[in-house]
Amino acid sequence: MLFAALPCRIAILHVSVRPMRRMLLLPAVALFLCTPPGVEQHASAQSSERIVVAPPTALTQRPRTGTVSSPFFAGTVTAAGGEARIEFKIDYSNATIYNPETNKNDPVRLRSYRDLHETAAPAIPFVAPTIEVAPGETVRVTLKNDLPSSDASCPASLPDINVPHCFNRTNLHAHGLWVSPTGNSDNVLLSIAPSVSFEYEYNISIEHPAGTFWYHPHLHGSTALQVSSGMAGFLIVRGSRLPSVQTGGDVDTLLKGADGLPFTERLVLLQQIQYACRDASGAVQETATGKYVCQPGQVGEIEGYDQFGPTTWPKSGRFTTIDGQVAPVFTGAQVGRIERWRIAHAGVRDTVQLQFKRMRPGAPDFASLDPTQQLNWIEQNCIGARLPQFGFASDGLTRAKISERDTTVLQPGYREDLLMVFPEAGDYCVLDDMAGPSGTVNATTKIRKFLARVNVAMGQAVGADAKAFLQAELISAANRTMPETIRQKVRDDLANDMGLFSFVPHPDVADSEVKGRQTLQLKIDVSSGLKFFVDGKAYDATRIDRTLPLGSVEEWTLTSGISPPVGHPFHIHVNPFQIVKILDSGGNDVSSAGESNDPQYANLKGVWKDTLFVKPGYQVVIRTRYRRYIGDFVLHCHILDHEDQGMMQNVRIAVPNGAGGVLTNHH
Known part of the structure; x- marks a missing residue:
């Protein structure tokens, strides 16, 4: 009786979970929190809560x-x-x-x-x-x-x-x-x-x-x-x-189990909450090595833009949170039970390279280690091959084909919907992998970080091929859920490399539709102090930078400045865009196969999004339709401190005047 030998207490937690394919609001749950010998009580509370x-x-x-x-x-x-x-x-x-x-x-x-x-x-x-x-x-x-x-x-x-x-x-x-x-x-x-x-x-x-x-x-x-x-x-x-x-239909109607209920759903909100404490002079308080530190009795806050910038997040020592918690545990998973992970990068200052790996049985609790030990913990305890992830929607918009990958790159503003299948019982590491400077919003080399643990119980056997298992389950779901008139097409699409053509919300933009072209550059200017520009200008609230005709279709070419070589996530409001091609500095289109040293552009050709990272020296070509809505809105860099300091434009969609222009007034 392990628990009998440990000092224990009862904690009451109010838990909101989504088990068994539906959201349930549970009453307060009593947990027995027990402290192993030699570990302070606060450490046990952290791990359990x-x-x-x-x-x-x-x-x-x-x-x-x-x-x-x-x-x-x-x-x-x-x-x-x-x-x-x-x-x-x-x-x-x-x-x-x-x-x-x-x-x-x-x-x-x-x-x-x-x-x-x-x-x-x-x-x-x-x-x-x-x-x-x-x-x-x-x-x-x-x-x-x-x-x-x-x-x-x-x-x-x-x-x-x-x-x-x-x-x-x-x-x-x-x-x-x-x-x-x-x-x-x-x-x-x-x-x-x-x-x-x-x-x-x-x-x-x-x-x-x-x-x-x-x-x-x-x-x-x-x-x-x-x-x-x-x-x-x-x-x-x-x-x-x-x-x-x-x-087309909603992919929600397909993603259901044999019991008719939607797949188990997890909402995963990624944030970088870069809180700090300040000294008597108002400066951010740091250790001798430059990491943020709060003394006993101090309260962390976010009250100044000195807490932002490309070097501040890595040196702060803060961790990306998942639903507000650092290094938490996902519970309730089962072998062979398909899960839908809705992931949103709601942070400001880091690129997340999401991976899953088996955790070594008996691995010590990450949270029980000191910072030096934490650096080695991942290599020692997150073992084997990366688990396959199956991306079926980007920025909320269903893809034409499910994208199999072992890394999902999330820049600020991105959303990805994944189908996950855990092949064996036990614990799994959720990791944020290392990355080079050109592919990250901080423009610095990032180290591998531990994000969370997934606890997986016994369940249905998956076999050696997770893709084949998922494909069979989705075809079976189509047999149960799809109308007879479309059922065979949905099954055939899924059998042909997991196509989702009957669920894509927007038709492809054909060459013949394109009526105009736009160019845009996001750039930090250091020649006259630190300035943040779009097309060489800082934001002006009184200026309309682009006037676009309602009903038109245009092709945009996006670039980021190369001096300094900093990439930027481009975001535009109202109408999403379709990715045509992404050309690297040598002119090679990397939007299909991606790059050997950076997975973020793989399988993006033809995908619809509203936010897209533009690496320095690259050309990103997109197309968009100006549909339904008129009015003024913005486009900007989704490194939000860049936007606040000028990397934004005002855009206007206006009614055509019938003579090749747009109406400038109401009469």
Whole structure:
């Protein structure tokens, strides 16, 4: 009896999980936490309490009756054409973040999104509630800014808009949603001051793709500071549309088990919360080796842009969090049970190269080791070949074919939907692999990091070929779920290298459609101080940099400056784009096979996205349609401190005038 020999206590955890293919809200769970001899009590508490807990679901009111065909929705929901109401407040929240450097919890005070009518403070308040909606719904999000009105960063007059400022003002961006950018829709040109409430209204088209999206603040001058504080959450559009001979459907309708329920789902929110403590002079407090440090009694905060920059994240000693926790444990997995991992990179300052490996049986707890031992732990305990990952959607948009890989590269703003199959019982390492400078947002060599552990129980045998197992399971799912008129096509596509052609939300952009061309360069200028430019200019709120005709289709060529050689993730609002080709510095198209020393561009040809990393010296060619919506919005670098300091443009989509131009007024 192992536990009988250990000092134990009972901890009450309120857990939200998604086992057995549906989301369940469980009552409080009692855990027996036992401390091995020689280990302090706080270390045991860390290990036991750092179980991955799915972000809370936003409290949503749907005043009309009806149903949406998805078991994930809780309670009464509205049918297409109905309304979903959500009310958030923004305020400071006090919590803790586990610090492997000290094997203790660091107290932090961070800005956060919270449900306005929550009955109890969440355990992890800097992971925002998940918004779940359906195509055809009108989604109303009330945002109440409860941050302090006293704000030294917000002077009455600002000489340069590209100097970070007004850290307590905010707004809301529905990243990746295909909705209007104007009025009280996805309008990032609004500013919501402290004590002000504002209601956003997203009219989600009945044609809107189902998929994984996210939301975060987007007020120029404070975006990076607020997002890095943890102000980010999933925005999931859940679909129930079956494909037909004439129209595509939602891949959600296919991804179901023999019991008719959706595959087990994991929401994985990746964040870099770069909190720091400051000394008496206001400088970030560091150890002799340059790592951030908080003394007993101090509280970590994010209150200045000296906490950002290409060297600050690696030297800070902070770890990428998963759903708000450092080095946590995923529980509930079973051998042979297909899981859907919805992953969003909601961080600001690191590139994540996601990998899975078997963990050596009997490996010591990573969190119980000192920093020097942690560096060697991965090599000693994460063993064997990398597990295959099966990517079927990028930035929320279903791919034409499932992409098999052993590494998924996530830049800030990216989302990836993976199907995972664990082949044997035991523990698995979730890793962030090393990478060279040209492929990372910090433009520095990154070391391998441990992100999490997956605990896998016995289950259905998989065999030696995970791809063949998954392929057979999906074909079986098609037999059960697809209409008879389309069933054979879906089966044939899956049998032919796991095609998903009946679920792609946008048709390919043909050469004959292209009506115009755009070029764009993202660049840091060091010739006259540190400046952040798009096409040689810093952001000007009064300037419209591009005017684009509604209904047109254009091809864009994107580049990043080579002096200094820094890459940038390009992001544009409203309309997604399709990748045509990615040319390396030698003119070779690497969008299919990728590169031997960098996996991030492999299998991207023809894929639809809304954010894409542009390596220095490369040319990225994309095509996009300007559909449905007019108005002013932005494109920018999704290294958000770059955006706050000027690497952004205003874009306008306008109604054509019938003579080759666009209307410039209403008459």
